[in-house]
Amino acid sequence: MSFDLASSQEIAALDAKISQVLALLQQPAAPSVEPLVTLEQVASHVKFDKRTVRDWTKTGRFDARGKRVYLPAYEFREGMLRFKLSEVEAFGIGIGVLTPNPIVGEPALPVKQPAAPAPAKAAARKKGAPVESAAALKVA
Secondary structure (H helix, E strand, O other), X not given: OOOOOOOHHHHHHHHHHHHHHHHHHHOOOOOOOOOEEEHHHHHHHHOOOHHHHHHHHHOOEEOOXXXXXXXXXXXXXXXXXXXXXHHXXXXXXXXXXXXXXXXXXXXXXXXXXXXXXXXXXXXXXXXXXXXXXXHHHOOO
């Protein structure tokens, strides 16, 4: 039985490569700089009114799990809000108003909201007419 062992030169070359890789992994990552955009730019990007976007930052909205989430915003002066588009898209996808774009690097797409059905009118009941048991037990 014979073994094919690496020579000392091959081991030294492998050790040098491992040292290079470890040095690269130990370097701190460069911070990503994403430009901040205005309220108007966010509103046009998500195709909602400026007041709606401002409400998302103040009062939030419920996500699919029922948890209230807020749109992250950076306030420089009172009323001067700035946003990161990546955070806006993550928020919009989380609450269901944006869908991820299948094209990598392209912005998320707005979801078309179906029109809300008109509320049904309650039928008027004549005085003295019988009442359904479910309606009679309803506490006002």
